[in-house]
Amino acid sequence: MDESGDLVNSWDRIKVIEKVSAAADELGASNPQQKRQLIFSCGNAPEREVYFGLMSFFYDSSLQQNDYERQKLAATILLNVAPSSPLGLDGSIYASAQHWNLSVSELPWYWCKVFGREEVVAFLDELIDSCSEAELKRSVETMLFWARRYE
Numbered sequence: 001m002d003e004s005g006d007l008v009n010s011w012d013r014i015k016v017i018e019k020v021s022a023a024a025d026e027l028g029a030s031n032p033q034q035k036r037q038l039i040f041s042c043g044n045a046p047e048r049e050v051y052f053g054l055m056s057f058f059y060d061s062s063l064q065q066n067d068y069e070r071q072k073l074a075a076t077i078l079l080n081v082a083p084s085s086p087l088g089l090d091g092s093i094y095a096s097a098q099h100w101n102l103s104v105s106e107l108p109w110y111w112c113k114v115f116g117r118e119e120v121v122a123f124l125d126e127l128i129d130s131c132s133e134a135e136l137k138r139s140v141e142t143m144l145f146w147a148r149r150y151e
Contacts, residue, residue, distance in 0.1 A: 011045035016053025017063065020074050029072035038073070039080045047083035054078045058096035058107065068101050075106035082113050089115045089123055097139045105146040112150035120147045 011019075019041070023034045042050045057063050057074040085092055089111060100107060111120045124144040131137035 009041060009044045011041060011053075012049045013053035013056065016042060016045065016050055017056055020054065020057065020077070021063065021070060024069040024073045025066050029069045029076065035073070035076060038077055042077050043081045048086055050081060051078075051083040051086060055092070055096065058100050059098070061099065064099055067099070068103060071101045071104045072106070075104050075110060078110040079106045079113060082110065085111075085114055089119065093123070093127070093140075093143065097136055097143070100139055100143070102139065102142040105149070108143045108146040109150045112147055117147065117150050120150075 019038060023031070023038060027034050029035075042054070054074040054077055057067075057070045063070060087095065092111065096107065108120065108124075121144065124140055124147055127140050128137060128144065131140055
């Protein structure tokens with residue numbers, strides 16, 4: 001139990017990575033039962049561990065096999081559980097921009113949910129001009145595209 005008396009499971013970031021990887025690799029990102037189970041379990045785990053476990057799929061190069069399915073599932077869980085971010089918006093974006101799959105809209109939507117849509121859009125809009133590498137600029141532009149569509 002945590003300080004508020006809520007039941008918290010013992011999942012750490014390694015367990016989150018293992019469970020999400022196994023589910024995405026075996027069933028893909030769209031299996032509704034698996035998604036619900038992972039959202040429930042991550043929702044009852046320590047926020048910091050959940051955040052870093054799920055964000056690992058966007059910055060850890062060793063987790064990039066089956067990247068779309070893994071990232072889609074991890075970002076869907078992030079968006080639903082919405083753990084607070086121990087990193088600032090800039091750190092979270094910089095950490096994930098290189099490996100983020102452009103089709104995973106849920107990651108920019110997670111930032112919008114946690115930091116506010118206006119702040120995310122303004123930050124990404126300013127960041128585009130400072131991107132000298134074409135692939136990084138494309139990633140930031142696509143993040144901005146998705147952030148603008150968050151409701």
